[in-house]
Amino acid sequence: MSSLPDASTALELLAVPQTGFRRRARQSPTLLAGAILTGLIALAAILAPVLSPYDPNNQDLYNILAGFSSNHLLGTDELGRDELSRLLYAARTDLQVGVLAILFPFCFGTLMGTVAGYYGGVVDSIVSRVVDVVIAFPFYVLVIALVFVVGTGTRGIYVAFAVADWIVYARAVRATTLVVRESDYVAAARSGGLGDLRVLARHVLPNTITQAIVYAMNDIVLVIVAVVTLGYLGLGIQPPAADWGAMIGDGQEFLTTHWTLATIPGIAVAVTGLGLSLLGDGLSDVLRPR
Amino acid sequence: MSGQPAPQVDANANLLEVEDLSVTFHSHGGPLKAVDSVSLSLHAGETLGLVGESGCGKTTVAKCVAGLQRPDTGRISLDGIELAQRRTRSEYRSVQIVFQDPYSSLNPRLTVRRALTELLAVHRLVPRGRAEARCRELMSLVGLPAGALDGYPSAFSGGQRQRIAIARALAVEPRVLIADEPTSSLDVSVQATILSLFADLQARLGISVLLISHNLAAVRHLCDRVAVMYLGRIVEIGPTEAIFTDARHPYTQALLAAAPRIAPHGPLTRSRLRGEPPSPTAIPSGCPFHPRCPRAEAICAVELPELARARGSALDAACHFRDERRHPELVA
Amino acid sequence: MTAPALSVEALSVSVERPSGRFLAVDEVSFEVAPGTALGLVGESGSGKSLTLRALMSLLPPAARIETGAVELNGKQLPGSGRAARRARRGRMAMVFQDPLSALDPVYPVGAQIAEVPRRILGLSRRRSWERTIELLRLVGIPDPARRARAYPHQLSGGMRQRVVIAIALASEPTVLLCDEPTTALDVTVQAQVLDLIDSLRARLHLTVVFVSHDLAVVRQVCDDLAVMYTGRLVETGPTTRVLEQPRHPYTLGLLDALVDLDRPVGAPRPIPGALPDLERLPGGCTFHPRCSFATAECEADRPDLEEILDDGVVRASACFHHDRLATARAAQ
Numbered sequence: 001m002s003s004l005p006d007a008s009t010a011l012e013l014l015a016v017p018q019t020g021f022r023r024r025a026r027q028s029p030t031l032l033a034g035a036i037l038t039g040l041i042a043l044a045a046i047l048a049p050v051l052s053p054y055d056p057n058n059q060d061l062y063n064i065l066a067g068f069s070s071n072h073l074l075g076t077d078e079l080g081r082d083e084l085s086r087l088l089y090a091a092r093t094d095l096q097v098g099v100l101a102i103l104f105p106f107c108f109g110t111l112m113g114t115v116a117g118y119y120g121g122v123v124d125s126i127v128s129r130v131v132d133v134v135i136a137f138p139f140y141v142l143v144i145a146l147v148f149v150v151g152t153g154t155r156g157i158y159v160a161f162a163v164a165d166w167i168v169y170a171r172a173v174r175a176t177t178l179v180v181r182e183s184d185y186v187a188a189a190r191s192g193g194l195g196d197l198r199v200l201a202r203h204v205l206p207n208t209i210t211q212a213i214v215y216a217m218n219d220i221v222l223v224i225v226a227v228v229t230l231g232y233l234g235l236g237i238q239p240p241a242a243d244w245g246a247m248i249g250d251g252q253e254f255l256t257t258h259w260t261l262a263t264i265p266g267i268a269v270a271v272t273g274l275g276l277s278l279l280g281d282g283l284s285d286v287l288r289p290r
Numbered sequence: 291m292s293g294q295p296a297p298q299v300d301a302n303a304n305l306l307e308v309e310d311l312s313v314t315f316h317s318h319g320g321p322l323k324a325v326d327s328v329s330l331s332l333h334a335g336e337t338l339g340l341v342g343e344s345g346c347g348k349t350t351v352a353k354c355v356a357g358l359q360r361p362d363t364g365r366i367s368l369d370g371i372e373l374a375q376r377r378t379r380s381e382y383r384s385v386q387i388v389f390q391d392p393y394s395s396l397n398p399r400l401t402v403r404r405a406l407t408e409l410l411a412v413h414r415l416v417p418r419g420r421a422e423a424r425c426r427e428l429m430s431l432v433g434l435p436a437g438a439l440d441g442y443p444s445a446f447s448g449g450q451r452q453r454i455a456i457a458r459a460l461a462v463e464p465r466v467l468i469a470d471e472p473t474s475s476l477d478v479s480v481q482a483t484i485l486s487l488f489a490d491l492q493a494r495l496g497i498s499v500l501l502i503s504h505n506l507a508a509v510r511h512l513c514d515r516v517a518v519m520y521l522g523r524i525v526e527i528g529p530t531e532a533i534f535t536d537a538r539h540p541y542t543q544a545l546l547a548a549a550p551r552i553a554p555h556g557p558l559t560r561s562r563l564r565g566e567p568p569s570p571t572a573i574p575s576g577c578p579f580h581p582r583c584p585r586a587e588a589i590c591a592v593e594l595p596e597l598a599r600a601r602g603s604a605l606d607a608a609c610h611f612r613d614e615r616r617h618p619e620l621v622a
Numbered sequence: 623m624t625a626p627a628l629s630v631e632a633l634s635v636s637v638e639r640p641s642g643r644f645l646a647v648d649e650v651s652f653e654v655a656p657g658t659a660l661g662l663v664g665e666s667g668s669g670k671s672l673t674l675r676a677l678m679s680l681l682p683p684a685a686r687i688e689t690g691a692v693e694l695n696g697k698q699l700p701g702s703g704r705a706a707r708r709a710r711r712g713r714m715a716m717v718f719q720d721p722l723s724a725l726d727p728v729y730p731v732g733a734q735i736a737e738v739p740r741r742i743l744g745l746s747r748r749r750s751w752e753r754t755i756e757l758l759r760l761v762g763i764p765d766p767a768r769r770a771r772a773y774p775h776q777l778s779g780g781m782r783q784r785v786v787i788a789i790a791l792a793s794e795p796t797v798l799l800c801d802e803p804t805t806a807l808d809v810t811v812q813a814q815v816l817d818l819i820d821s822l823r824a825r826l827h828l829t830v831v832f833v834s835h836d837l838a839v840v841r842q843v844c845d846d847l848a849v850m851y852t853g854r855l856v857e858t859g860p861t862t863r864v865l866e867q868p869r870h871p872y873t874l875g876l877l878d879a880l881v882d883l884d885r886p887v888g889a890p891r892p893i894p895g896a897l898p899d900l901e902r903l904p905g906g907c908t909f910h911p912r913c914s915f916a917t918a919e920c921e922a923d924r925p926d927l928e929e930i931l932d933d934g935v936v937r938a939s940a941c942f943h944h945d946r947l948a949t950a951r952a953a954q
Contacts, residue, residue: 184395188455191356192409192462193382202408206399343808447896477665477897478835482879482890504809507881511890534883548813550838552865552877553884563810566778 031282037275045091052085057240065258077250077261086242087268093243095272097154097227098220101161105219108162109169110205110212116170117177117208118200127174131167139164143226144235152235157227165219169212176208210287217280221273228269244269304370305498306332306355306385306466311364313350319571324350325361326522332466337492337499339513339530341506341545345570347522348502352468355500356387368465383413386459390471392451396443402429402454403439409461428457431494433487449480456487460495467491468500473508481508488512506549510534518542521570521578524597528605536615538600538607540585577610585611625696626653627829628677628797633690635669635676644901646685647673648853651927654846656796659823659830661844661861663837663876667897669853670833674799677831678716679706694797712742715790717819719802721782725774731785732758732770738792757788762818780811784818791822798823800832804839816842837880841865849873852898852908855927859937869930869939869947871913907941915943915950 026032044051053073060080067075074083116127134142146160180186181204189203224244230236231245239246244265251261313325325347332338340348353359355366357377366373373381389395397405406425410416416424426436432453443451452472459467469488473481485508492499492512503509509516510530517527518541526539537543544563565582568574574581580590589610599605600612635647647669654660664670675681677692679702687701694713700706718724726734732754739750751770758766761784774782783803790798800819804812820843823830834840840847840861847864849857849872857870868874875893895912898904904911910920919942927940932948941947 184389184391185397187353187358188387188389188395188458189397191358191382191385191387192412192458193377193379194408194412195379198408198412202400203397207397343810449896478837478876479665479879479893479897482881483892485881485890486892505881506809507883510883511881544810546883548810549883550812550816550836550842551884552838552841552880552882563814566780566811567808 028282028285030278031286034275034278034280034282037271038279041091041272041275042095044088045095048085048088048092052082052088054082054085056081056085056089056242058082065254065261067258068260074264075258075260077247078254083261083264086247087244087265089242090244090247090265091268091272093237093241094224094227094245095220097157097237098223101158101223101227102165102216102219104158104162105165106169106212106216109166110173110209112166113170113173113175113212114177114200114205114208117174118181118196118204124174127170131170134164134167135171137164140226140229144230144233147230147235152230153238157223157230157236161223161226168215168219172211172215173208176211177204180204180207210284213287214280214284217276217283221276224269224272303334304331305334305336305368306500307365307367307370308351308355309365309367311351311354311361311366313347313354313359313361317571319569322571323522323573324570325354328364328519328522328524330517330524330527332498332500334498335492335496336515337488337501337513339509339516340500340502340519341504341509341516342519343504343545343567345521345567346519347570348519349470351519352387352470352500352502355466356385356468357382358387379413383462384465385468386462386464386466387468387470388452388455388459388472391475392448392455393475395455396451396458398443401440401442402457405454405458406439406461409458413462415461415463424461428461431460431491432457433483447480448476449483452476452484453487456484456491460491460497464497466498466500468502470502471504472501474503474505485511506534506545518545521567521573523578523608525579525609526605526607527597528603532604536603536605538603538605538612538614539579539609540583540611541579542607577608585609585614624655626693627656627695628831629653629693630673630677631691631693633673633676633692634688635672635681635685636688637672638684638686639901641901645688646853646900647676650690650850650853650855652848652855652858654797654829654831656829657823657827658845659820659832659843660846660848661840662831662833662848662850663835663840664850665835665876665897667852667900668850670835670850671801673850674716674801674831674833676701678714678799679703679710680716712793713795714797714799715793715795716799716801717783717787717790717803720806721779721786722774722806724786725782727774730771730773731777731782732772735770735785735788735792738789742793753792754788757792758785760791760822761785761788762814763788778811779807780814783807783815787815787818787822791826795828797829797831800830802834803832805834805836812839819843837865837876838882849876852900852903854908854940855938856909856940857938858927859932860935863932863935863937867932867948867951869932869937869944870909870941871915871943871947872909874947874951875912915941915946917943 058081060076062080063076064078064080065076066072072082074087076082112127116124142164143160146163147156150156150159186199186203189199227236227243228245228248231243232249236245237243247265248262254261309329311325311328315322315324328351340351342348350359354361357373360375368384403425406428407421410421410424425439429436429438434450434453446454473484476484488499489512491497501509501512513530515528516530516533517524518539519525520541526533526537526542533542534546537546548563563582576591576593577595580586583590595608595610597606597608598612600607631651633647633650634645636643637646650673652660662670662673672685676687692699699709725731735754735757736750739745739753740747745753754770755766758770763769763781763784777785804815807815816839819830822828832840832844844861847859847861848855849870851872857864857868857873864873865877868877878891879893881890893912898908906922907920907925910916913920925940925942927938929936929938930944
């Protein structure tokens, strides 16, 4: 009756091919480029106190609007502050704000999306209604309004993003949860007698969260751009703290004579954005199960 | 909660009993009666085949038995004890299911080892130190090398994945194993290996199997008894050989005649059945099979025949003409 | 012997993967006599579907024809590109596996059929609509004038496949290519569609190439059989002859592995080993690691598909040991 010996010789196959994250990561040039670029910027931000030749807020009124020189590699601004030092410290501020501002939306949105998608019913209706309400406001209008109410500076930004940004995660995670919930492996996990919490944590979430992670990378860019925009409007990080937005705003006046003042922070924003997008794309490639 | 010793049951006792199960889905097209008053039983160590075409409700029955779908009415009991609507961990454990598509039934994020040890730990089936040994044992039970434990599902072929799914089902030491079309998404030469595996497991573990399939050959090969479903109802049930040699319901006969076979039957037999199964949202009156049935008479459109023992047969058939031996126009 | 309607000479198709380009169809040659049906059989990865798509010039972007010629009624057809599709129009047509995805959901089925005679045969609007109704009647759809106005989702699976066949026939082809046309259908409906294809072949004198993984299905509609393994033809010949007296160990293995309704006793015997990865094919005969007849010769050399003598029947096998196979079979 048994043909099992046959079958097991049949399956001698297996030097199980390594399909782990690490091997795939090494094969993704996009991820590599993104990681290197983002890593370098993050490193510069972390090491800003070490790398900066000057105190970023130290004014040297005798030496304003200086061009590139060996003393001031990227010159000085209208208050004689070293442009390079300010650029590095601004990276510190902006990256920090970017990462911190998405933490709450990421966690809360993922939680809401998972709960709504998995349980459905009343919970889903409530979450979906709230999402609809928040999404009805144009994003920037909502953020600016909230910053007005809460007050300018980083606190305003955190609150504004906490209120307005979680819905994006909730929507994305809810949609994938709806799909994963119906999959046979979740049914198998449930019929295996696993509790809801365990099914969610081990079988649903790992298959839904990648989208949120990928989006988070792009979201950091979005926050930085928002901070820069708010900074430019004077609603963002308050002077004298260095921030790319404020630097662009301040440098704007001198665009015709000293164009580098606004352009260099602009390039910094663009490069950071590029790095994080590449990282996001690479991650979405690598995290996708085969 | 720890590894319950299998209660001694005599072979003829009903291990699993399904009584009067009905499930209605509410779709845009109106209520859809997927399962209508289905009763069946499974003896200890027996394999029962559940056959029928798509939409006949066989998978819904399986999901109800596995506790993945709540029936509207009906009782499902195991060893004479009714399983609650909301199952406890050990109630879930007693009935396990192997799905049709091994590409969607394994969590792509868990290695085989982690998927198995999770179940072993949750049900406290073996002491932690024994978990690895138990995983290896399960692998060898389904004919996979121990090295397979380290792989993610993506590393395996369809047949191997199906073996892993079976190992996962067996990990919790179930009383009843449901196999929902376990071979229909596999290649021909792999189907045989999986069917042999089921036969082998049954012989070794004495587990009871509910095999859901549209593949009549597989059913004949593996099952002790067969139930045939049409539009949510069981139309015929009984010992496998009787079903395949002396089917009394015209639908069963048509299914058998339509099944493709290797051995030549002389000239190609022409279609024996007109039309296709109607939508379950609009089930015909009387006997639901009557619009397609070559044997139908006036009574069939009016009166629903009950499932009852046919004279001179070991089969129960839901046909007004169950006592007639054959409907020659249906038999190849 | 009549001149073949369709002849394929040394067709090779390569497929691009991230890891490199490999041959998925390797020097496949066959001929189909007018008005007959050839079954192209194999498991997943055998190259049967790619061969069919190459014939129809419908290869996916990652695949391309490396070498080979396709001749229709003695005239060579261009292999790929626009010219290739134009050359096939009105002469070859294809029936797909999944009728739902082969039909456009936003147009009534009649419009999808009528488009073909209007564009390809240049019939008037009125005449092509009449032709549509004729075609629907031809493929056995009751009440064709009404059904022509139905949308695909309003039809059952079997009706949809009949519509797909009607679309294929609308261009009045002489060659009909079928890619697993009944795999998505239920058993009773499958029997109907197979009957339909067979009767259309006889009535319209169609030349049919029928791709399937199911030997039993192929047996019902095909005069000749071509068995593929890892992109190569391993055995060809008249269907009944090949199935009764296989001359290639792979064909034999497939038959032994098959769970057949007429062979209830004895477990099916799986083919040892697994399908090899096309990017890492074994040297020599690609089947030798799984073959019980293999010798050192099989590891070293690759056997070509060569004609063998069998009571005056034209058949061929790509096995060094086809004689041993015949005697072993006779001894059984």
